[in-house]
Amino acid sequence: MILPSLDRDLEPAELRRLVAEYARREDLWRHLVHHDPEARTYEQIERNEHVGVWLLCWMKDHDTGFHDHDLSAGAVAVVGGQIREDRLRVGAPPTTRVVDSGGVFTFAASDIHRVLHAGTEPSVTIHAYSPPLWRMGAYEIGAGGQLHRHSVSYAEELRPLEEVA
């Protein structure tokens, strides 16, 4: 276990360092890697009062849809393959970036983003959320362009029944 024993939630810069440390510690997560063509797979690596750390495995066409993390900030380390992150903008196409294996990115609790598999190889990512995920917002863009936010349990994201459209 490498979670810090802090009596507070972590800042994005601290989460960035934390996922980078997990990325180096393959012994903590390599056995959890398993890919499923039908849907992303999720494994919780560790959890304490202030941080939850997860391993996600991605394949072609896997896509979270636009969502927020309510109260939680987060960081993602890509440890295999590539993923793409889109940030939602009003009146403009989303900003987009592709993150390669070895890359790390962070998001604040107020950010609205979408993460997708990219490239041709299956991907593996390590995610840290602080505080651990609880409620989330899932966004739906209506036919007229209206944005709808659905409040969902984090289980919809990390313990989903099926791929989110």
Next chain:
Amino acid sequence: MIDVHQHLWPDSLREVLNKRAAPPRIRRDGVLLLDGELPAPVDPADHDPVRRARLDGAERILVALSHPLGLEALPADEAHEALAAWHDGAFALGDPFGVWGTVALTDAAPADVDAILDRGAVGLSLPAGALAGPEGYDRLGPVLERLAAREAPLFVHPGAAAVPPGPRPAWWSALTDYVAQMQVAWFAFLEWGRPAHPALRVVFAMCAGGAPLQLERLAARGGPAAAAHDTGIFYDTSSYGVRTLDALIRVVGVDQLVYGSDRPVAEPPPTGMLGPAAHHVISTTNVLRLLQATPAEAGIR
């Protein structure tokens, strides 16, 4: 979907209660008499397995002895007779029912654990008061060691209440004595149970009386708060609805909740508002992890 927490009194158990002269007993007029609780009528229709199996659409229903009866704590001869009646009736129920077995507290031994598991029990149920402190863990240590060695889970359920004499509403013990029993048992597990039994999987009935919601206070008072983040500790949902479950999820994570209705004592409130993914993980995925069973082994699709 698996329901980990129901009570069903087979005819064999009701016959034992009918013929007893002292509480716990069922009077001729069908009223249950317990030392620490108000008299309560027993409706045999509530314990009809055919009717019960159809109620909620659960593919598997795990039944436990009603520990508030206090049968497991009776003098050894009386306890053995009552528990034999319980086990004989419960194991005879067949699908979709599974059984939490139990042991007589006066002389519980590892061989009793082997006996119930060899008969097909999913695990061992015990009253919360039996595991309320170091004395309980000393006395039942060998029993819990055998349970862990057999990789079977423990179900901690409220035991006999001690409501003072005098007028009280019917819900009184469920909201006072039972809550307190479960909270004490949860704190005792963190302090003494987990260090002694590192691999034991345990499920606390009724969200452990909401004890995990005391976690910040536990940390502030120097208690073992970090021990609460334990993937081997589960909480059944009995009688709690979406607001309390959501609060519990915030503390321990959705992976530690399992669906338990507590029928026929309570009608289960809807958990659907947590969302379909949360409902599925609580009523199926987490239960399979608690039982360490594949869907086929657990008797579900």
